Amino acid sequence: MESEWKFDQYIYMVINEDLMLPTREPVMLLDPEGRPTAGDGAALPAPDDLVRGLAGMVAARRFNEQSSVLVRQGRLAVYPSSYGQEACQVAAAQVLDDGDWLFPTYRDTAAAVARGVDPVEVLGLLKGDWHSGYDPYERRVAPLATPLATQLPHAVGVAHAGRLRGEPTVVLAMCGDGATSEGDFHEALNFAAVFRAPVVFFVQNNQYAISVPLSRQSAAPSLAHKGVGYGVPGELVDGNDLAALLAVLSAAVGRARSGAGPQLVEGRTYRMQAHTNADDATRYRTDAEVAAWADRDPLRRLDAYLRTQGLLDDARAAAHADAAERLARHTRDGINVDVVPDPADLFAHVYSRPTPQLVEQLAQVRDELSRDEPSPDATGADAPNRAEAR
Amino acid sequence: MTSTAVEHETLSTAQAINRALRDALTEDPTVLVFGEDVGALGGVFRVTDGLTAEFGEDRCFDTPLAEAGIAGFAVGLAMNGMRPVIEMQFDAFAYPAFEQVVSHIAKMRNRTRGRVELPLVIRVPYAGGVGGVEHHSDSSESYYAHTPGLHVVAPSNPADAYRLLREAIASPDPVVFLEPKKLYWAKGEVSFGGGEPGIGTAVVRREGTDATLIAYGPSVPVALDAAEAAARDGRSLQVVDLRSIVPFDDATVCAAVESTGRAVVIAEAAGFASVASEIAARVSERCFHSLAAPVRRVTGFDIPYPPPKLEHLQLPSVDRILDAVDDLQWEDA
Numbered sequence: 001m002e003s004e005w006k007f008d009q010y011i012y013m014v015i016n017e018d019l020m021l022p023t024r025e026p027v028m029l030l031d032p033e034g035r036p037t038a039g040d041g042a043a044l045p046a047p048d049d050l051v052r053g054l055a056g057m058v059a060a061r062r063f064n065e066q067s068s069v070l071v072r073q074g075r076l077a078v079y080p081s082s083y084g085q086e087a088c089q090v091a092a093a094q095v096l097d098d099g100d101w102l103f104p105t106y107r108d109t110a111a112a113v114a115r116g117v118d119p120v121e122v123l124g125l126l127k128g129d130w131h132s133g134y135d136p137y138e139r140r141v142a143p144l145a146t147p148l149a150t151q152l153p154h155a156v157g158v159a160h161a162g163r164l165r166g167e168p169t170v171v172l173a174m175c176g177d178g179a180t181s182e183g184d185f186h187e188a189l190n191f192a193a194v195f196r197a198p199v200v201f202f203v204q205n206n207q208y209a210i211s212v213p214l215s216r217q218s219a220a221p222s223l224a225h226k227g228v229g230y231g232v233p234g235e236l237v238d239g240n241d242l243a244a245l246l247a248v249l250s251a252a253v254g255r256a257r258s259g260a261g262p263q264l265v266e267g268r269t270y271r272m273q274a275h276t277n278a279d280d281a282t283r284y285r286t287d288a289e290v291a292a293w294a295d296r297d298p299l300r301r302l303d304a305y306l307r308t309q310g311l312l313d314d315a316r317a318a319a320h321a322d323a324a325e326r327l328a329r330h331t332r333d334g335i336n337v338d339v340v341p342d343p344a345d346l347f348a349h350v351y352s353r354p355t356p357q358l359v360e361q362l363a364q365v366r367d368e369l370s371r372d373e374p375s376p377d378a379t380g381a382d383a384p385n386r387a388e389a390r
Numbered sequence: 391m392t393s394t395a396v397e398h399e400t401l402s403t404a405q406a407i408n409r410a411l412r413d414a415l416t417e418d419p420t421v422l423v424f425g426e427d428v429g430a431l432g433g434v435f436r437v438t439d440g441l442t443a444e445f446g447e448d449r450c451f452d453t454p455l456a457e458a459g460i461a462g463f464a465v466g467l468a469m470n471g472m473r474p475v476i477e478m479q480f481d482a483f484a485y486p487a488f489e490q491v492v493s494h495i496a497k498m499r500n501r502t503r504g505r506v507e508l509p510l511v512i513r514v515p516y517a518g519g520v521g522g523v524e525h526h527s528d529s530s531e532s533y534y535a536h537t538p539g540l541h542v543v544a545p546s547n548p549a550d551a552y553r554l555l556r557e558a559i560a561s562p563d564p565v566v567f568l569e570p571k572k573l574y575w576a577k578g579e580v581s582f583g584g585g586e587p588g589i590g591t592a593v594v595r596r597e598g599t600d601a602t603l604i605a606y607g608p609s610v611p612v613a614l615d616a617a618e619a620a621a622r623d624g625r626s627l628q629v630v631d632l633r634s635i636v637p638f639d640d641a642t643v644c645a646a647v648e649s650t651g652r653a654v655v656i657a658e659a660a661g662f663a664s665v666a667s668e669i670a671a672r673v674s675e676r677c678f679h680s681l682a683a684p685v686r687r688v689t690g691f692d693i694p695y696p697p698p699k700l701e702h703l704q705l706p707s708v709d710r711i712l713d714a715v716d717d718l719q720w721e722d723a
Contacts, residue, residue: 013430131501142469143502147493153459157466157474163447165471183486187459194454349504350538352562355590355637 011143022224022236026268029243032200032296035306045246047311049094053242054302054312055320057092060110061299062324066331067109067126071277075335077128080107084240084272087298088204090114091245092172095253103142103155103173107204111174112141120334129339149179149342152188152201157198159256170198170256172249179211180226181217189230189264198256199234200249201264204239206271211284239267240298245304270296303381343369396577398581404574407437407513410555411475413500413582415445420712421559422467423450425460425477425513433629434479435515435574436692457483461490465498468508475559481516482525488533495564496539515656516544517608519572519705521698527571528695531607535567535635535668542635543589544568544607546690548578550633553708561589570608589670592639594646598628601715602651604643604669608704616711627715634660635665640672647673648680652718654688656706661689683719 001053028037029044036044038073045048065085069075082089085107093114096102104112106125113119125135125144132143140156145151155173162169180203192199202221207214220226224234226275237248245267252263270293274281281290308314347354347362401409414421423441425433429452441450455625464474468534478484484491491512498508518527536540541547541563543570546552550567558565595610605613610631615626630646633641646654653673657666670685688706696704 017547106417130503131497132503135505136469136502136504143498143506147489150458150462150489150494153490154466154469157463157468157472158470159466160463161467161470161472184458184462187454187456188462190454190456191459191463287517345503349500349502349635351499351541352504356640357638 149182149184192262224266239269457487461487481528546610590637
């Protein structure tokens with residue numbers, strides 16, 4: 001009996017292990033030229049979803065461009081761009097319901113915007129007025145995570161709380177390839193699997209952690225393979241193919257919502273620009289490599305497909321561009337407003353009520369500032385120039 | 391309020407903490423208790439004994455053995471309407487969770503301007519004196535106390551353990567709840583009524599006129615023993631029990647020191663850059679003109695916690711405290 005039991009367990013494990021492994025090649029529904037990879041394209045998401053996705057990507061790209069300009073103009077301290085990763089950014093937001101949660105990283109500002117958070121508030125962290133610029137509960141978007149992978153266990157907790165209350169909440173938690181080396185990535189996957197938490201872990205593998213290439217992060221066949229060790233199914237998908245991302249992520253969200261537990265999805269994409277404006281990508285990668293990925297651009301691919309299907313014409317494309325321009329203008333105008341941070345805020349939110357020591361320290365700062373009042377004619381002399389529209 | 395009508399009961403510290411968890415689980419359906427071995431086993435110190443049986447697997451449960459995961463999981467639960475009470479099995483085993491504690495638990499309210507609060511409690515069986523092998527006896531309070539955004543409390547008796555934990559669970563702020571291991575079995579009268587607020591308030595445990603001993607957690611009973619011994623020698627020592635390291639009760643501590651003019655700070659943790667250092671500095675700055683002698687500290691030495699057969703040399707003792715008191719520039723010396 002003993003050996004029989006073990007044998008059964010072994011078979012059970014092997015069968016499920018096979019089901020959990022990702023495909024050898026990334027799931028791709030549209031090739032880089034925008035042609036369906038499988039005959040009639042029956043596996044493709046509905047046309048409306050694709051058109052909406054393209055509009056989202058056009059907006060996301062414009063947002064990336066605008067934000068980079070705002071850095072050059074000195075209006076943002078820094079901007080980690082998701083240029084080239086717009087398919088991942090848009091898909092992450094598009095597959096969720098209003099009651100779901102999105103956990104973005106610092107590079108996922110476009111995803112937060114796609115979910116409906118005010119872009120000016122999204123950029124609050126990078127503008128430097130405060131650490132997190134938006135109310136996470138308003139659109140159910142967690143604060144942009146700066147430390148790597150530490151937001152993933154939070155995502156599992158949020159998902160588990162919803163499940164304990166019998167709510168249908170699914171959490172989509174984003175991270176990058178570098179973050180998969182962090183311990184919290186593994187602990188989060190393990191917790192999610194053990195508690196069958198409705199979480200979709202979405203790794204944007206953009207090939208670099210600042211300068212360190214994927215080959216130095218992992219020797220695994222793919223990052224999606226990392227799920228199997230935790231009992232979490234892994235899927236590998238072309239991260240520049242919005243159609244494939246919508247299909248795979250929607251299935252994962254649906255699976256999680258049905259109570260079947262977490263899933264790991266690796267989107268294979270490329271960070272087309274440097275890590276941030278402070279980085280010099282020419283020190284660690286070649287122009288030829290970047291050019292090869294430019295040929296796999298997610299916007300061009302979907303645009304080409306929709307036009308051949310008669311789902312997109314110039315008028316509709318122009319409407320997408322106009323909407324993107326309005327987003328850029330709103331972003332620009334909002335970021336160009338100078339906010340004078342209130343020093344009292346430094347002490348107001350450390351605890352629900354400031355400790356007596358913080359009350360003393362605020363009084364000290366107020367006293368210093370009162371002795372520091374500038375003379376009237378100096379006011380505004382060294383205020384930053386307002387950035388002009390690009 | 392609870393299943394029993396008794397308002398007072400004699401309990402050990404471990405039983406008082408268990409009772410606080412039970413009462414909180416009973417009164418508030420959002421309270422969750424989890425960690426390593428807290429379920430069927432009831433915790434390695436039996437602090438969570440019987441809770442899974444009484445409240446079910448959804449309310450008190452074992453997790454994978456991963457402290458960062460436990461703390462991070464608690465963050466998410468607290469973000470989404472729950473009040474997690476997590477157990478770090480031993481002081482030194484809490485270190486894998488350090489990033490979650492410092493970068494997220496402590497900062498979430500501040501980074502979101504108060505929009506996201508994390509009402510969670512991190513229970514840590516802590517400090518030495520129980521013959522634990524290495525990594526089982528650390529006094530880790532200074533790490534937490536140095537981190538803005540955390541409340542840090544350390545009860546010295548069963549009554550405070552009950553009341554402080556109830557307050558910690560009800561608090562909208564994250565609380566690091568340090569449970570002195572060597573006091574787990576110490577018994578005392580516990581009141582289940584409302585009582586005075588404990589977090590943020592120190593208390594004078596023993597009145598005295600010649601010098602003030604300032605202690606918290608496991609060092610309070612030692613300080614009281616020292617005061618008792620000193621009384622036999624004709625010296626009247628006052629004992630202040632901090633209870634709450636953060637927020638720190640400057641008012642009570644300073645009033646006490648000003649009333650005697652002399653102070654000795656007592657703590658098990660290594661003295662360098664410690665909570666004891668902070669107290670000594672605060673008292674020196676704020677009570678300078680009332681002091682007849684420099685503030686003395688009786689702390690652990692600046693060494694890794696010793697093996698069991700040598701730990702008595704690390705722990706503040708009655709003799710070491712009395713030696714420090716003798717050193718306080720007495721005019722009659």
